[in-house]
Amino acid sequence: MNLTPDQERVLIERLRRGDGRAFNELVRQHQSTVYTLVLRLLSNRREDALDVSQEVFVTVFRAIADFRGDSRLSTWIHRIAVNHCRNRNKYLGRRQERRHDAFEDKHEGSSALGAGVVSPLRGEMPGPEQVYEGNEAERFVAAALDSLHPEHREIVVLRELEGLPYEEIVEITGLKIGTVKSRLFRGRAALESAYLAFREGKRPSRDTSEKPKDEGR
Amino acid sequence: MTEPEDELPETPEERLERYLDGDLSPEERAGFDQELNRNPSLAARLEARQRAVSLLRRAGPERPPKHFVFMVAERARSERRRRSPVGAELVVAIISVALLIALSWVAFHGIDGSAPSPSVTSEKALTESDRRLIESVATIDSIAVAKTGTALIVRVRPTLDAREFESWATGPGAHFRPITALPDGRVDLTVSEATSTGH
Structure with missing residues (x-):
């Protein structure tokens, strides 16, 4: 159910007054959107997505007094969700790197991990159970x-799955339009490679670089 | 390093992007369709991208677990408790204890301090059935603070939100009359004498 601008204003006022019922209404109304967005931004890691989605709503409740109404409430919630996911992805990336380093240290000099052999830890997330179970679309998404x-x-995710216009993506991500388009260009190309690999029954290789090589197009 | 886009001729890749975004004019689109006919590799790339996006979209929206709203509410409560300064909690605790002592004293001695009253109560004053009734919707935080006149004052921390709990407590056939809905989601209840059997 989408609220009219007037209904949304009333809801925001009630949230600002600390009305617990209004908070529950807000969660009910946005739970599916936020959960799906977070799930996709975290590559279908369900446990993390559930945790982060809750964090998003707690932040919304805590920060609602600062919401000036310059953007739509849903845009503001998206922004909070994207920021939480950025932090979680950084954390997951660091954790995976540490594990990978630990694995390599442990197996240093081992002939079993020569050049071209992919460490099983690189493929640890989202996990085989997530990648190889479920229907075709689910498997591909993960x-x-x-x-x-x-x-x-x-x-x-924001453009192709959420179907948001560039202006709103700029508002949510805080990026310049050129950067948004450049990242979408790279993302689509990577998606194409992922699709071709998937069609051949292979697992697409992951972009594990710290910084993507995209700014500057 | 950023290069100004308008100084470079548009590449087939860039046209492909604009095609996917639906940004080509009808004339440009017709030209691009011809280009696709001449360039099977570009056509294959377009098809792969469209199929990839279509598969992504087919996954559709997801719903969080059934009790998500409750999980978020609980998390918000525990966050609030964690963030509230210890000093403030201490002041509240001291005031609550002082109030408890005062209420107990009044319950024992009456307002004028003379008549000792048998209506002093403790946690045991709440019967098992009262307790079960309350626990079916609430987590008992501290109970049976005092018995004043015909009522027990019971403080509970509801697992429902304050208003839902309030309507449950005061609805048809209810045994409780809330006297205060606290901002932190707790409700002060008055349990009527009739439900506190054995007093």
């Missing part, structure tokens, strides 16, 4: 999104 660099994934 594998394809996970293969994208988080910064490209963010734009691909």
Whole structure:
């Protein structure tokens, strides 16, 4: 159910007054959108998505007094969700890197991990159970999104899955329009590679670089 | 390093992007369709991208677990408790204890301080059935603070939100009359004498 601007204003006022019922209404209304967005931004890691989605709403409740109404409430909530996901992706990336380093240290000199051999830890997330179970679309979503660099994934999800216009993506991400388009360009190209790999029954390779090579197009 | 886009001729890749965004004019689109016919590799790339996006979209929206609203409300409450300064909690605790002592004293001695009253109560004053009734919707935080006149004052921390709890407590056939809905989601209740059997 979409609220009219007047209904939304009333809801925001009630939230500002600390009305618990209004908070529940807000969560009910946006839970599916936020959960799906967060789930996709975190490459279908369900446990993390559930945790982050809750964090998003707690932040909304805590920060509602600062919401000036310059944008739509849904845009503001999207912005909070995107920021939380950026932090979680950074954390997951660091954790995975540490594990990978630990694995390599442990196996240093081992002939079993020669050049060209992919460490099983690189493929640890989202996990085989997520990638190889479920229907075709679900399997593709998990594998394809996970293969994208988080910064490209963010734009691909907002544009291709959420169907948002560029202006709103700029508002949500705080990026310049040129950067948004450039990241979408790279993201789409990576998606194409992921699709071709998926069609051949292969797992797409992941972009694990710290910074994507895109700014400057 | 940023290069100004308008100084460079548009590449087939860039036209492909604009095509996917639906940004080509009818004339440009017709030209691009011809280009696709001449360039099978570009056509294959377009098809792969369209199929990839279509698969992504087919996954559709997801719903969080059934009790998501409740999970968020609980998380918000625990966040609030965690963030509230210890000093403020201490002041509230001291005031609550002082109030408890005062109420107990009044319950024992009456307002004029003379007549000792048998209506002093403790946690045991709440019967098992009262407790079960309350626990079916609430987590008992601190109970049976005092018995004043015909009522027990019971403080509970509801698992429902304050208003839902209030309507449950005061609805048809209810045993409780809330006296205060606290901003932190707790409700002070008056349990009527009739429900506190054995007093």
